[in-house]
Amino acid sequence: MNIQDFRDLERLVEAKDFKTVKEELPLFQDADIADLLDDLNREHVILVFRSLPKDRAAEIFAYLPGDKQEYIVGGITDQEVGSIIDQLFVDDAADFLEELPASVVKRVLQHASPETRKLVNQFLKYPPESAGSIMTAEFVDLKKDMLVSEAFARIRRTALDKETVYTCYVMDANRRLEGVVTVKNLFLEKDDAVIGDVMEKNVIFAHTIDDQEVVAQLFARYDLLSLPIVDHENRLVGIVTVDDVVEVIQQEATEDFQIMAAMAPSERPYLKTSVFKLAKNRIMWLLILMLSAMITGSILGKYEAAIVSMPLLVTFIPMLTDTGGNAGSQSSTLVIRGMALGEVSLADGGRVFLKELGVSGLVGAALAVVNFVRLILMYPGDYLVAFSVSLALFATVLLAKTVGGLLPLVAKAMKQDPAIMAAPVITTIVDALSLIIYFKVVDALLL
Amino acid sequence: MNIQDFRDLERLVEAKDFKTVKEELPLFQDADIADLLDDLNREHVILVFRSLPKDRAAEIFAYLPGDKQEYIVGGITDQEVGSIIDQLFVDDAADFLEELPASVVKRVLQHASPETRKLVNQFLKYPPESAGSIMTAEFVDLKKDMLVSEAFARIRRTALDKETVYTCYVMDANRRLEGVVTVKNLFLEKDDAVIGDVMEKNVIFAHTIDDQEVVAQLFARYDLLSLPIVDHENRLVGIVTVDDVVEVIQQEATEDFQIMAAMAPSERPYLKTSVFKLAKNRIMWLLILMLSAMITGSILGKYEAAIVSMPLLVTFIPMLTDTGGNAGSQSSTLVIRGMALGEVSLADGGRVFLKELGVSGLVGAALAVVNFVRLILMYPGDYLVAFSVSLALFATVLLAKTVGGLLPLVAKAMKQDPAIMAAPVITTIVDALSLIIYFKVVDALLL
Numbered sequence: 061m062n063i064q065d066f067r068d069l070e071r072l073v074e075a076k077d078f079k080t081v082k083e084e085l086p087l088f089q090d091a092d093i094a095d096l097l098d099d100l101n102r103e104h105v106i107l108v109f110r111s112l113p114k115d116r117a118a119e120i121f122a123y124l125p126g127d128k129q130e131y132i133v134g135g136i137t138d139q140e141v142g143s144i145i146d147q148l149f150v151d152d153a154a155d156f157l158e159e160l161p162a163s164v165v166k167r168v169l170q171h172a173s174p175e176t177r178k179l180v181n182q183f184l185k186y187p188p189e190s191a192g193s194i195m196t197a198e199f200v201d202l203k204k205d206m207l208v209s210e211a212f213a214r215i216r217r218t219a220l221d222k223e224t225v226y227t228c229y230v231m232d233a234n235r236r237l238e239g240v241v242t243v244k245n246l247f248l249e250k251d252d253a254v255i256g257d258v259m260e261k262n263v264i265f266a267h268t269i270d271d272q273e274v275v276a277q278l279f280a281r282y283d284l285l286s287l288p289i290v291d292h293e294n295r296l297v298g299i300v301t302v303d304d305v306v307e308v309i310q311q312e313a314t315e316d317f318q319i320m321a322a323m324a325p326s327e328r329p330y331l332k333t334s335v336f337k338l339a340k341n342r343i344m345w346l347l348i349l350m351l352s353a354m355i356t357g358s359i360l361g362k363y364e365a366a367i368v369s370m371p372l373l374v375t376f377i378p379m380l381t382d383t384g385g386n387a388g389s390q391s392s393t394l395v396i397r398g399m400a401l402g403e404v405s406l407a408d409g410g411r412v413f414l415k416e417l418g419v420s421g422l423v424g425a426a427l428a429v430v431n432f433v434r435l436i437l438m439y440p441g442d443y444l445v446a447f448s449v450s451l452a453l454f455a456t457v458l459l460a461k462t463v464g465g466l467l468p469l470v471a472k473a474m475k476q477d478p479a480i481m482a483a484p485v486i487t488t489i490v491d492a493l494s495l496i497i498y499f500k501v502v503d504a505l506l507l
Numbered sequence: 508m509n510i511q512d513f514r515d516l517e518r519l520v521e522a523k524d525f526k527t528v529k530e531e532l533p534l535f536q537d538a539d540i541a542d543l544l545d546d547l548n549r550e551h552v553i554l555v556f557r558s559l560p561k562d563r564a565a566e567i568f569a570y571l572p573g574d575k576q577e578y579i580v581g582g583i584t585d586q587e588v589g590s591i592i593d594q595l596f597v598d599d600a601a602d603f604l605e606e607l608p609a610s611v612v613k614r615v616l617q618h619a620s621p622e623t624r625k626l627v628n629q630f631l632k633y634p635p636e637s638a639g640s641i642m643t644a645e646f647v648d649l650k651k652d653m654l655v656s657e658a659f660a661r662i663r664r665t666a667l668d669k670e671t672v673y674t675c676y677v678m679d680a681n682r683r684l685e686g687v688v689t690v691k692n693l694f695l696e697k698d699d700a701v702i703g704d705v706m707e708k709n710v711i712f713a714h715t716i717d718d719q720e721v722v723a724q725l726f727a728r729y730d731l732l733s734l735p736i737v738d739h740e741n742r743l744v745g746i747v748t749v750d751d752v753v754e755v756i757q758q759e760a761t762e763d764f765q766i767m768a769a770m771a772p773s774e775r776p777y778l779k780t781s782v783f784k785l786a787k788n789r790i791m792w793l794l795i796l797m798l799s800a801m802i803t804g805s806i807l808g809k810y811e812a813a814i815v816s817m818p819l820l821v822t823f824i825p826m827l828t829d830t831g832g833n834a835g836s837q838s839s840t841l842v843i844r845g846m847a848l849g850e851v852s853l854a855d856g857g858r859v860f861l862k863e864l865g866v867s868g869l870v871g872a873a874l875a876v877v878n879f880v881r882l883i884l885m886y887p888g889d890y891l892v893a894f895s896v897s898l899a900l901f902a903t904v905l906l907a908k909t910v911g912g913l914l915p916l917v918a919k920a921m922k923q924d925p926a927i928m929a930a931p932v933i934t935t936i937v938d939a940l941s942l943i944i945y946f947k948v949v950d951a952l953l954l
Contacts, residue, residue: 087709091728219694226673226690243673243690247666262534280757281538283750285732302749303730309753310727313760314844317767321840321930322833330845331858335865342837343870346904349833350874354881356825364818371811374821378803378828378938386769386796386931390789393768397761398777411778418782423790427797434801483768483930484833491825 063088066099073104082111090116094123106135118147125328126159133160133168142171145180149223151196151304154183191275192268194308195289195298200228204238204256208249215243224301227286230259235295237263237288265290268297272308277402279305316400320393320482322349349488356492363499366507373502376449377495383427384456384494385487388464391416392486395468396478409469416465417458424457444505452501456494463489510535513546520551529558537563541570545779553582565594572775573606580607580615589618592627596670598643598751601630638722639715641755642736642745647675651685651703655696662690671748674733677706682742684710684735712737715744719755724849726752763847767840767929769796796935803939810946813954820949823896824942830874831903831941832934835911838863839933842915843925856916863912864905871904891952899948903941910936 063069063084072081085093085108093112097105097120109132112120121129121144133141145153145168157165157180165184169177179197186192200222202211211228219225228246230239239259249258265288266275278287279302287305289298315325322345326333360367360377367374395412398404404412428450435446464486468478510516510531519528532540532555540559544552544567556579559567568576568591580588592600592615604612604627612631616624626644633639647669649658658675666672675693677686686706696705712735713722725734726749736745762772769792773780780788807814807824814821842859845851851859875897882893911933915925 089709089711089729091730216694219691224691225694244666244671247663247672262536264536280753282536283538283753285749302732302753306727306730306749306753306756309756309760310848313756314848317764317840317844320764321836323837323840329848329850330841331851331855331862335862335869338841338862338866339869339873342834342866343873346830346833346837346870346874347877350826350830350878351881353826353829356829357822360825361819361822364821367821368815368818371815372808374811374814375804375808377824378807378942379797379800381825382800382803382935382938383793383797385934386793387789389768389930390770390793393764393770394777394785397764401757401761401776403776404778408778415778415782415785419785419789422782422786423793426786426790427793430794431797434798483836487832487934488829491829495825 063096066096069096069108070101070104073100073107078107078111081108085111086113086116090119091123093120098124098128102131106132110136118144122148122152122156126156129156130160130164133164138167138171141168142173145169145172146176149196149198150176150179150183151194151223151298153180154193157184158188186268189272190268191266191270191272191289191300192298194272194275194304195268195300196223196304197298198223199286199288199299200225201296202228202230202241202255204230204232204254204259206255207251208246208253208255208258209251211241211246211255212251224286224299227299229288229296229299230255231296235297237265237290237294237296239263240288242285263288266300267292273312273400274402275300276305276309276312280309280401312400316396316479319477319479320396322346322482322484345484349484352488353491356488356495359492359495359499366499366502370506372445373506377498379431380449380453380456380494380498381487381491383453384460384490385483387420387423387457388460388486388490389483391419391461391464392468392481393483395465396482399468399472399478404469406469406472409466412465412469413462416461420458420461423461424454427457428454448501448505449498451505452494452498455497455501456490459493459497460486460490463493510543513543516543516555517548517551520547520554525554525558528555532558533560533563537566538570540567545571545575549578553579557583565591569595569599569603572779573603576603577607577611580611585614585618588615589620592616592619593623596643596645597623597626597630598641598670598745600627601640604631605635633715636719637715638713638717638719638736638747639745641719641722641751642715642747643670643751644745645670646733646735646746647672648743649675649677649688649702651677651679651701651706653702654698655693655700655702655705656698658688658693658702659698671733671746674746676735676743676746677702678743684712684737684741684743686710687735689732710735713747714739720759720847721849722747723752723756723759727756727848759847763843763926766924766926767843769793769929769931792931796931799935800938803935803942806939806942806946813946813949817953819892820953824945826878827896827900827903827941827945828934828938830900831907831937832930834867834870834904835907835933835937836930838866838908838911839915839928839930842912843929846915846919846925851916853916853919856913859912859916860909863908867905867908870908871901874904875901895948895952896945898952899941899945902944902948903937906940906944907933907937910940 097108198221200215200218215225226243228241229237232238239261240263241255241259245258264278264282268289268291275287285302287300288296289300291297318325324341326341395404431453432446432450435449439445467481471478471481544555645668647662647665662672673690675688676684679685686708687710688702688706692705711725711729713725715736715738722734732749734747735743736747738744765772771788773788842851878900879893879897882896886892914928918925918928
């Protein structure tokens with residue numbers, strides 16, 4: 061193979077050697093071709109895209125990031141765009157059109173088939189990150205009274221246009237879901253068995269408006285390859301396939317990592333995101349947290365007299381606030397992740413509180429003892445200082461962990477993303493709380 | 508249905524009403540039955556497990572957590588255990604046996620078939636979290652010279668024991684992988700087509716010793732349902748199926764969330780983990796970080812004189828260290844996540860450095876300006892204080908982001924998990940650095 065990376069491809073295009081491009085590019089996987097296109101100089105993208113085999117162009121198009129899709133649509137004819145839209149699975153078409161300005165969508169859809177147009181328009185109405193927004197309409201539907209041999213014939217006749225053929229859906233006359241049958245089941249049955257007798261009637265499904273995270277949890281729990289999605293009248297309107305769910309799971313986790321580190325979430329890979337865009341995603345939360353930290357500073361300001369009279373007190377502050385922040389983040393991280401996996405819900409508030417109380421008691425006591433011993437060794441005889449600092453540490457850990465465990469649930473109850481209540485916010489809150497505790501203790505015991 | 512939750516089941520067992528249990532329990536999905544068993548009183552688990560339909564017992568067993576599996580094995584006969592092991596897919600059998608003491612494994616395997624015993628023993632040798640450890644041996648193999656109709660006959664004959672039948676693998680006489688063909692492809696071909704002509708020869712595969720994260724990346728990139736795994740002589744030894752990959756992706760993300768929040772990783776759901784175990788997972792890192800924070804405290808101790816002469820200086824410290832910590836964690840989080848997704852590698856060190864330098868320049872300048880204005884408004888006329896604090900802030904953000912972006916790569920280079928270099932460690936390091944910067948600036952400009 062001559063083409064190793066996008067630079068080779070670039071060179072071939074510059075040399076106008078489209079014969080080699082047409083011969084070698086199809087040897088790559090669709091996802092890899094999309095990657096090559098994404099890295100190519102803009103002026104070459106359209107040329108290479110047009111040289112792709114017609115039957116793979118739509119699939120490769122679906123792998124491209126939104127900005128490249130938009131660029132290509134601007135450079136090819138409306139007829140070409142219409143034919144891509146027709147060939148795309150409807151979930152991919154809706155994904156792509158979602159990002160475009162309404163006027164462009166209208167123009168593009170005029171050149172798609174009426175059937176595609178109707179479907180896509182319907183799909184565009186589902187809320188973002190809902191089951192409806194990630195489902196596709198291309199599934200195999202069977203009837204209860206079909207024989208296994210008839211089912212096989214139907215699958216073979218329609219397989220080409222289906223996103224998956226391995227799970228087939230049995231519907232009644234009103235398109236209500238009656239059962240599912242997998243191709244593996246069909247393989248194991250006799251040709252003259254009746255679908256209604258061999259189908260699984262106990263079907264796992266989701267609603268169009270369910271969150272995609274709920275869909276992902278169902279796939280993980282029941283080891284599914286696809287999941288039927290029904291509308292508010294329980295009619296089967298689409299299916300979600302496992303490849304899209306793998307993407308959803310990766311994306312949802314990435315989004316949580318970003319939100320939990322106080323950033324605006326972004327889907328583009330780190331190295332492909334511009335410095336300006338990265339800075340934009342990060343600045344807002346840093347500003348909010350910086351201004352919040354000033355409150356903590358003003359608490360210190362209130363105790364200036366104590367600090368001047370006993371400057372040693374200041375040296376324990378980083379240990380106290382850092383430990384509090386870390387202890388709180390541990391708890392909030394576990395609860396946030398538990399909620400994302402569907403293992404912890406709002407109703408578990410009481411159990412979370414009791415668990416964190418118990419854990420913080422154990423952990424706080426252990427840390428306080430180690431800290432006390434350390435202080436006695438460093439400042440022999442200063443028992444009261446060692447005791448005060450250790451007591452403040454114990455109280456800080458207790459408070460940090462219960463607050464850290466409960467705040468994600470509070471966020472959820474207020475319809476906010478629980479992931480906001482992670483390390484940065486918890487640290488800022490616990491910093492202030494731990495200083496108040498510290499100086500109250502110091503005030504009572506040392507001054 | 509009478510059984511709504513494990514309490515109903517408990518009641519039925521206590522009333523010795525195994526007729527109802529046997530009637531109603533099979534109406535649940537395997538994963539749900541496993542959940543009911545997991546919640547049940549220990550003394551009832553074996554009774555209910557024995558009442559399960561024989562053909563589903565192994566599958567349900569595979570869904571149980573390790574401690575419950577071990578408990579059941581202790582309570583049923585060796586023959587029963589042997590039959591479960593025989594029925595389990597070899598990856599599930601190896602997963603379960605991995606957790607048991609060697610003596611128990613030996614005893615259990617004696618009652619499995621010689622074939623199973625050999626396979627399981629081979630699978631137990633693969634390193635944890637490798638492709639080999641999550642693959643299974645039950646796949647459909649075809650020969651190049653078979654007809655499509657012969658392939659269908661072979662699939663139907665062997666489907667029952669295969670973990671997936673939807674992708675079939677074509678091997679030569681030495682078990683080297685020659686191609687793959689999906690059942691969807693077969694459906695679209697004529698019955699007399701030859702497998703060698705219709706198979707895909709450009710096969711994506713992984714090696715037994717590849718990390719499971721690499722396997723997950725291949726699934727996500729190429730939308731796979733299964734992936735062939737070859738040994739060091741390129742012989743096909745197993746396949747990984749997408750349901751296991753969904754689990755791997757969830758687990759790897761959960762593990763990273765836990766490590767990044769300074770905890771020992773644990774697979775058990777939060778609410779099902781005991782207070783004692785949760786405390787144990789959290790205490791070690793809190794101790795290490797607490798002792799490290801004392802270094803930061805001692806830096807403050809060195810500047811006691813400065814603090815006493817100008818106590819106002821202390822009030823800016825939380826803002827400075829918190830902002831530095833948050834800025835650094837943002838960078839390290841993006842790099843750690845990028846590495847987990849395979850988007851960032853060691854070779855990208857230079858690019859990461861330049862990106863973080865650019866981002867921190869922009870972000871640091873913006874924060875410094877806001878901070879300067881705030882200080883001028885709060886302390887009118889104190890231009891030099893405002894300037895010193897803002898300069899220290901700018902330098903802190905610059906350093907925090909470059910250190911935060913690079914440390915995960917350093918960890919990787921030292922064969923450590925990059926996720927260690929997240930918020931808690933970064934914050935501790937940046938705290939110390941920011942205080943040194945702050946007092947150097949203050950020393951030079953204010954004192």
